[in-house]
Amino acid sequence: MSRLKFHVKKGDDVEVVSGNHRGAAGKILQVLPKKKQVLIEGVRIIKKTVRKSQDHPNGAIINREGPIHISNVRIVEKKPAKRTKKAKAD
Numbered sequence: 001m002s003r004l005k006f007h008v009k010k011g012d013d014v015e016v017v018s019g020n021h022r023g024a025a026g027k028i029l030q031v032l033p034k035k036k037q038v039l040i041e042g043v044r045i046i047k048k049t050v051r052k053s054q055d056h057p058n059g060a061i062i063n064r065e066g067p068i069h070i071s072n073v074r075i076v077e078k079k080p081a082k083r084t085k086k087a088k089a090d
Contacts, residue, residue, distance in 0.1 A: 004033045006070055014073040016043060021068065025076060029065060037067035044068055 008014055008028055015025040026041040044066040052059045 004036075006031065006033070006036075008038060008070065008073060008075060013076045013078070014038075014040060015076050016040070016068060016072055017074050018072045019068065020044075031070075032067060035067065036070045038070050038073060039065045039067055040073070041065065 008031065010028050010031055012028050013025065014028055016022055021043050024040070024043045026043050028038050029041050030039040032038065042065070045063050046066040047061050048064055050056050050060045050062055
């Protein structure tokens with residue numbers, strides 16, 4: 001019953017800090033805990049061939065996100081709104 005805990009979760013905004021996709025950023029679509037990997041929206045797009053089916057009668061080549069190791073990503077902090085000085089009323 002040991003549950004793996006990670007520093008990121010589904011829906012977090014993250015940035016890739018190492019590897020071929022360094023500098024890319026996006027939202028986490030899925031966490032794969034057994035493989036210690038994540039799928040990030042718009043990062044590491046791979047082409048996958050699909051067999052003939054009702055959805056694709058002639059077969060197809062589809063684009064989808066590939067997994068990235070969880071140690072290669074970090075959470076992007078949302079910057080708080082800038083505070084401005086209030087004018088002092090006399």
